[in-house]
Amino acid sequence: MATKVKEPAAPAAAPKSAANGRPNSENPLISDDKLKQIYSTMVKCRLLEERARTLKKQARFKGNYYAAVGQEAVAVGAGIDLRPEDTVAPSHRDFILNFIKGVPLEIMFSQLYGRVTSPDKGRSSPAHCGYAPLNIITPASTIAAQLNIGTGVALANQMKKNDNVVVALSGEGSTSLGFWHEALNFAGVRNLPIVYICQNNLWAESVSVKLQTRVDDISLKATGYGFPGITVDGNDAVAMYRVAQEAIARARSGGGPTLIEAKTYRWYGHSEIDPAKYRSAEEVEEWKAKDPNAAMERYLTGKKLLSADWKQQIIDSFNKELDAAVEYAEKQPQAQPIECLDHLYSFDVRSRELDRKTCTPQY
Amino acid sequence: MSVSYLDAINAALNEEMRRDPSVFIIGEDVGVMGGAFGVTKGLYEEFGPDRVIDSPLAEGIIVSSSIGAAMAGMRPVPEIQFVDFITPAMDAITQQAAKLRYRSAGAQTCPLTLRVCYGGGTGGGMYHSQTNTTWFAHEPGLIVVAPATPTDAKGMLKASIRQDDPVIYFEHKKLYRLPAIKEDVPESADFLSDLFHCAVRRPGKDATIVTYGFMLQPSLQAAEKIAEETGASIEVIDLRVLNPLDHETILNSIAKTGRLCIVQEDHRTLGIGSEIAATVAELAFDCLDAPILRVAAPDVPAIPAAEPLEQFYMPDLPKIMTAMRQLLQY
Numbered sequence: 001m002a003t004k005v006k007e008p009a010a011p012a013a014a015p016k017s018a019a020n021g022r023p024n025s026e027n028p029l030i031s032d033d034k035l036k037q038i039y040s041t042m043v044k045c046r047l048l049e050e051r052a053r054t055l056k057k058q059a060r061f062k063g064n065y066y067a068a069v070g071q072e073a074v075a076v077g078a079g080i081d082l083r084p085e086d087t088v089a090p091s092h093r094d095f096i097l098n099f100i101k102g103v104p105l106e107i108m109f110s111q112l113y114g115r116v117t118s119p120d121k122g123r124s125s126p127a128h129c130g131y132a133p134l135n136i137i138t139p140a141s142t143i144a145a146q147l148n149i150g151t152g153v154a155l156a157n158q159m160k161k162n163d164n165v166v167v168a169l170s171g172e173g174s175t176s177l178g179f180w181h182e183a184l185n186f187a188g189v190r191n192l193p194i195v196y197i198c199q200n201n202l203w204a205e206s207v208s209v210k211l212q213t214r215v216d217d218i219s220l221k222a223t224g225y226g227f228p229g230i231t232v233d234g235n236d237a238v239a240m241y242r243v244a245q246e247a248i249a250r251a252r253s254g255g256g257p258t259l260i261e262a263k264t265y266r267w268y269g270h271s272e273i274d275p276a277k278y279r280s281a282e283e284v285e286e287w288k289a290k291d292p293n294a295a296m297e298r299y300l301t302g303k304k305l306l307s308a309d310w311k312q313q314i315i316d317s318f319n320k321e322l323d324a325a326v327e328y329a330e331k332q333p334q335a336q337p338i339e340c341l342d343h344l345y346s347f348d349v350r351s352r353e354l355d356r357k358t359c360t361p362q363y
Numbered sequence: 364m365s366v367s368y369l370d371a372i373n374a375a376l377n378e379e380m381r382r383d384p385s386v387f388i389i390g391e392d393v394g395v396m397g398g399a400f401g402v403t404k405g406l407y408e409e410f411g412p413d414r415v416i417d418s419p420l421a422e423g424i425i426v427s428s429s430i431g432a433a434m435a436g437m438r439p440v441p442e443i444q445f446v447d448f449i450t451p452a453m454d455a456i457t458q459q460a461a462k463l464r465y466r467s468a469g470a471q472t473c474p475l476t477l478r479v480c481y482g483g484g485t486g487g488g489m490y491h492s493q494t495n496t497t498w499f500a501h502e503p504g505l506i507v508v509a510p511a512t513p514t515d516a517k518g519m520l521k522a523s524i525r526q527d528d529p530v531i532y533f534e535h536k537k538l539y540r541l542p543a544i545k546e547d548v549p550e551s552a553d554f555l556s557d558l559f560h561c562a563v564r565r566p567g568k569d570a571t572i573v574t575y576g577f578m579l580q581p582s583l584q585a586a587e588k589i590a591e592e593t594g595a596s597i598e599v600i601d602l603r604v605l606n607p608l609d610h611e612t613i614l615n616s617i618a619k620t621g622r623l624c625i626v627q628e629d630h631r632t633l634g635i636g637s638e639i640a641a642t643v644a645e646l647a648f649d650c651l652d653a654p655i656l657r658v659a660a661p662d663v664p665a666i667p668a669a670e671p672l673e674q675f676y677m678p679d680l681p682k683i684m685t686a687m688r689q690l691l692q693y
Contacts, residue, residue: 121468132470152431346527
């Protein structure tokens with residue numbers, strides 16, 4: 001069932017009537033407004049991540065960061081039209097999904113800084129942003145675990161007979177784990193409303209995809225689970241958007257799961273402490289030449305939807321938003337030490353830990 | 364009416380599923396077959412395949428899909444058919460279920476009750492007999508319970524399902540149909556047992572046995588026999604809850620008796636007895652009149668199948684008697 005969409009899609013301009021920018025069954029094409037929204041979101045995602053990297057390099061926050069720079073088309077194409085009640089199951093490299101789904105920047109930077117205003121109140125690592133109000137699962141570092149939990153959310157949605165979907169993201173390395181198999185197999189058996197997006201960026205930390213799997217296209221694996229798998233050029237935002245929206249619509253209407261393999265590339269190391277010397281400079285340059293943001297820019301320019309002024313306006317105004325978010329986060333306090341004992345159970349354990357009374361003979 | 368441990372569990376599941384449509388069961392063979400031991404018998408017929416889910420043969424997804432479903436508002440009651448097979452679910456249990464509330468600072472939680480069948484003494488061999496309670500009791504964020512009576516089996520399961528935390532519910536396969544423990548069990552649909560305290564099953568003043576699960580049976584027998592033999596009165600505490608431990612009940616007993624023996628089916632090293640002994644040594648040192656003793660399985664990988672080997676492995680009445688005589692004579 002695996003098929004390929006490798007050539008950049010060339011959608012015709014949508015009629016003006018698609019004012020809300022959402023494709024629908026009457027009008028399956030992508031509106032100009034939507035194309036511009038996709039592009040501007042990609043630009044913002046990159047600015048956001050480059051800012052996070054700079055702050056990390058300046059040691060303004062502790063811990064590590066896992067940038068998805070170079071992979072923006074995948075995250076934006078998959079996440080941009082999700083509803084608040086849809087669930088995102090992110091990996092460690094999906095920080096920008098929070099922004100795409102609408103998490104305020106102040107909260108995201110609080111997460112980077114580990115401040116009390118972060119969703120996890122300083123517990124997890126900087127890049128592990130989850131956000132319950134918008135149904136973004138708080139990530140763990142154990143690879144692929146989010147797919148399995150996301151699959152459970154999809155099971156609950158199916159049981160409740162709502163039309164919410166789950167988008168579960170991971171990298172190609174995750175496909176080697178038993179968890180990955182268990183999740184996709186179960187989703188196939190139960191026909192769950194979930195879309196698995198495998199961001200195949202060729203490297204799981206230092207290990208080549210050639211050492212993860214013998215198949216050229218990971219989407220092939222969907223055949224073994226009995227649902228559609230599709231490989232898409234993950235650096236082509238329009239193709240990614242179309243493929244993701246089709247899969248999401250199918251899941252929403254009871255058509256079951258889809259595996260999307262998005263072939264893409266992370267420009268930087270696994271994390272900010274990884275110089276990524278295991279990759280050749282030529283390979284990196286080759287992929288940087290396939291920059292998804294630049295490709296989208298060319299596409300919009302060709303359609304006369306992009307002006308230099310508009311682009312600069314996006315950058316300038318978003319940089320101001322980032323400045324404000326950083327300033328906000330830096331002013332927030334860290335948690336009190338004693339809060340280490342909180343949020344363990346639905347009941348308080350502070351006194352149990354702190355008031356250990358010695359006992360004297362009663363006989 | 365006298366109710367077995369197994370029927371008490373079945374009744375608890377039935378009552379909670381009737382009460383709350385978000386409660387569902389998922390596990391291997393739990394549906395059409397009614398469970399490997401018949402614990403979920405009749406539930407598939409009453410509640411259907413969407414609420415009594417025969418899962419693929421994959422413990423990881425049994426637990427992790429329950430975590431996700433719980434996060435999304437359901438009340439899953441997943442089952443692991445034998446605790447020996449729980450290892451594929453260890454990431455789900457220890458890294459996800461135990462840590463989800465903590466890592467999201469309370470914003471995302473997974474109230475689920477993982478029923479786990481455990482225990483030896485049935486000739487089941489190495490992979491149908493284990494008692495891995497320590498693995499889970501060691502994990503903050505999990506509530507770990509091990510009911511020893513039909514009343515607790517019912518009341519604690521119902522309370523676990525209603526508890527807003529992940530609970531690992533250990534049920535001993537030898538207790539399922541044990542005639543000796545059948546008892547009247549409260550029939551009220553709102554009957555719930557406490558999830559946080561030990562129970563003193565037999566009061567005493569000369570020494571304390573702390574135990575749980577099936578081991579309550581030989582422990583009570585030992586207390587009876589010691590009383591007959593020596594007149595000494597032994598207090599027997601049923602832990603009921605392995606995490607978080609109820610220190611107070613244990614310490615109060617030691618303050619009264621001054622002597623402690625811990626009986627556990629799990630093997631010795633770093634078992635629940637180690638934690639109890641350490642706590643008593645730290646907080647009740649002045650109360651102790653004798654070294655703390657443990658009756659535990661030996662530190663071998665699992666329970667061997669052949670009868671003499673299994674007998675050597677399992678703590679039992681003679682072993683507890685030997686320890687208690689030693690404890691009282693010190």
